C-alpha cells in the first residue's frame with residue numbers, strides 16, 4: 426500500500442517551454458461512481474477511460490468483496506452487478522486507503538443493509554471526519570457499532586431490517602455527503618429527499634438517472650436543490666466513457682501558464698459546469714486558455730484545452746465558487762504565486778478536512794518557497810511574483826511536507842517548474858492515488874522533475 430511505502434522525495438526545476446498534447450486520466454468522481462453503480466446494477470456495465478488510480482481500485486475491490494464481478498478486458502472494464510438491494514456482507518474490513526470519496530459513498534451505499542461492514546483507511550483517511558455521513562445514516566436507522574473518537578475510522582456499521590427514508594438538508598457544501606444519503610436511499614423503501622442549498626458536483630444524480638433510478642431534482646426560487654430518490658427500484662447496467670478529470674488537468678494547465686513560452690493542448694477534459702471553477706478563475710486572471718472542440722459525450726460536456734503561458738494578475742475568488750473548484754485551490758495558489766498583485770481566495774473551510782489540512786499545507790509550502798501569503802481561518806491571500814524571481818529553494822532537508830496528500834505533492838512540483846530555485850517535496854508516492862501518469866505526462870511536455 427502506498428502509505429506504507431518509504432517516502433519518495435521529488436524535485437522540480439525551472440523548465441524550458443512546455444509543448445505538446447496530453448490526455449489526463451479519467452475523472453475520479455465519475456470513475457468511483459462507475460464501479461459502484463455498475464457493481465450494484467443488474468446486468469453488465471462496460472467502462473472505458475476509467476481512472477486506474479489507487480483510490481478507484483479500492484472502490485472496485487470493495488464492490489468485489491460485496492458480490493460484484495469486475496474484470497478488465499483490453500481497454501474496457503466489464504462489471505456484472507449484484508442487483509439493487511443484493512450486496513453481500515463482505516468477509517473482512519473494506520480498506521479504502523486514502524480515498525474519502527470511495528469510503529464515504531460506500532458508507533451510504535451499504536449502511537442501510539441489514540449486515541455488518543467495517544471501513545478502514547490510511548493515516549490520512551483515519552483522521553478525516555466521517556460524522557458528516559454517519560449523522561444522516563443514524564437518522565435512517567443505521568447503527569454505528571464501532572468508531573474512533575470523533576466518528577473516525579475504523580468504523581463498523583450495521584443497517585436496520587428496514588431503513589427509514591429521511592429528508593436531509595446537507596449542512597456543508599459536500600457532494601460526498603449528498604451522494605452518501607442518496608445512495609442510502611437506494612436501499613430504503615419510499616422517497617429519500619436531499620436538500621442541497623449550495624450546488625456541488627452532480628455526477629451522482631446524473632449517473633443514477635442513467636442507470637434507471639427514479640430520481641428527480643427541483644430547484645426552488647432561491648436556487649436550493651431538492652433531490653428525490655425512490656428506493657428499491659431496479660438499476661440496469663450501462664456503457665460509460667469516462668471523460669478526462671478536470672482536477673488532474675489543472676496541473677499541466679497551470680504549469681503551461683507559468684512556464685514562459687509554453688503552448689500545450691490537454692485533450693478530452695470534462696467541462697461539467699459544477700467542475701469548471703478553476704478554468705473560469707484562471708481566465709479572469711488573464712490565462713490564455715482556449716476551449717477547443719466543445720462536444721457532448723455520454724451526457725457530459727467535454728472539450729480540449731489549448732493553454733499558453735500568460736502574464737497573470739491577482740483576482741478575488743468569490744466564496745460561492747468554491748464548490749466548483751474545491752480540489753483546485755492548491756494549484757490555483759501556485760498560479761497566484763506568479764501573478765501580479767494579490768489573489769484572495771475565500772470560503773475555504775472545507776479545505777481543512779481534505780486528504781490533509783490543505784489550507785495550512787499550501788500556506789506552509791508557499792512560505793517555505795519564498796511566497797508572500799496570509800492564511801486565514803477560511804481564506805488564503807497570495808501576493809505573487811511574476812517570473813518567479815527569488816522563489817523556490819525547498820531543498821532535500823527542508824522539503825515541502827505533503828501530508829499524504831496527492832494534490833499538495835503535484836501542486837508544488839508544478840510550482841518548481843517556474844521558480845528560480847528548485848522545489849523539493851518530501852514524498853511523491855501519493856500521486857498514484859489519483860494521477861499515476863503524472864510524472865510521465867509532465868516530463869513528456871518538457872517538465873524537469875526528478
Ligand code: S3P
Pocket residue numbers: 453454455526598599600601602604626751752775
Ligand atoms: C468528491 C467530492 C468532493 C471532492 C472530492 C470528490 C466527489 O469532496 O473534494 O475530491 O466525488 O463527490 P466533498 O464532498 O468533501 O467536498
